[in-house]
Amino acid sequence: MGAFNGQGWLQLGELALAFVLSALIGVEREIRQKSAGVRTYTLVGVAAALFMLVSKYGFNDVLRPQVVVDPSRIAAQVVSGIGFIGGGVIFMRRDIVRGLTTAASVWLTAALGMACGAGLPALAIATTIGHFVIMFGFPKIISRLPASRKNGTVLRLVYEDGRGLLRAILLCCTRCRFAIEQVRLSTHPSDQRPSAVTLFMQVKGKRPISRLVEKLSEIDGVWEVETTEDDGLE
Known part of the structure; x- marks a missing residue:
């Protein structure tokens, strides 16, 4: 297998990184018993990475001097399309809205998967670290704010x-x-x-x-x- 056609060890490594990072986020959500668990997050992250790889390498066989392909189009569609999954975990019961944070984290997982597929592992890892800072660190900070006590x-x-x-x-x-x-x-x-x-x-x-x-x-x-x-x- 060669990296030139998008099916080499480099691309498999990017998929594996998306798998690991998105699964880590899924485990955190699973422990908190949220509506989307480890399977959903892992699938979203890996699928987003695969979409990016397809966007980058999937059209090499049809590229000609007179053929122009915009690889950013698939990335844009992933950003908008992931909203359907995010919307599916948001629901309202009486006057109570639940699932907003879960939907946002699904969107974030898709973004880190896209970063892995785009060959930006440092950004993907930083995003994953940021997720855990938000989920575990922010509640402690918010609990100390005057508005939070009120x-x-x-x-x-x-x-x-x-x-x-x-x-x-x-x-x-x-x-x-x-x-x-x-x-x-x-x-x-x-x-x-x-x-x-x-x-x-x-x-x-x-x-x-x-x-x-x-x-x-x-x-x-x-x-x-x-x-x-x-x-x-x-």
């Missing part, structure tokens, strides 16, 4: 139904001196947890939210406690 923090809890735990959760928040602004319950049973109830609540207080999360996690029957993204109750 608007409150959205907590997501998963607990066992039928044990009266909602009262215990609300009481725990009160004892930790957190005011409860909004509460929303959602029941999505699964094979592993048929009696699971998901609770979203916006709380506001002057104390560190990590202290409240720790106390809520200690309640028997509460399986998961985490701070959610901005698309939780907005």
Whole structure:
């Protein structure tokens, strides 16, 4: 195989890099149990890289002095076309919009895949690092902003139904001196947890939210406690 026709080790390496980087982002989303997981992100990243490689090398056999091909056209179509997948993970339930951050990260994954396919590995790696800085670093920074304290923090809890735990959760928040602004319950049973109830609540207080999360996690029957993204109750 030769690199001159777009099917050499260089191109396979670019596809492999797109595979690894997009899978890393997918793992982070999978751990957070978002609507798009590791398979979706890996497919988007690898497909975007392949589109770029096709755009760069796929027309070498038809190129002639009188034939002009614009390799940027496919890249432009990927940018607009990925919006269909991003739109598919955004949904509105009553007055609550969810999936905006997931859609944005899908778009970012397509961009890093295109960077891999275009032969820009440094940019792709930097983009992946930037993703993790945004997802893990920004929430900590935002939680310290005055506006964030004013608007409150959205907590997501998963607990066992039928044990009266909602009262215990609300009481725990009160004892930790957190005011409860909004509460929303959602029941999505699964094979592993048929009696699971998901609770979203916006709380506001002057104390560190990590202290409240720790106390809520200690309640028997509460399986998961985490701070959610901005698309939780907005």
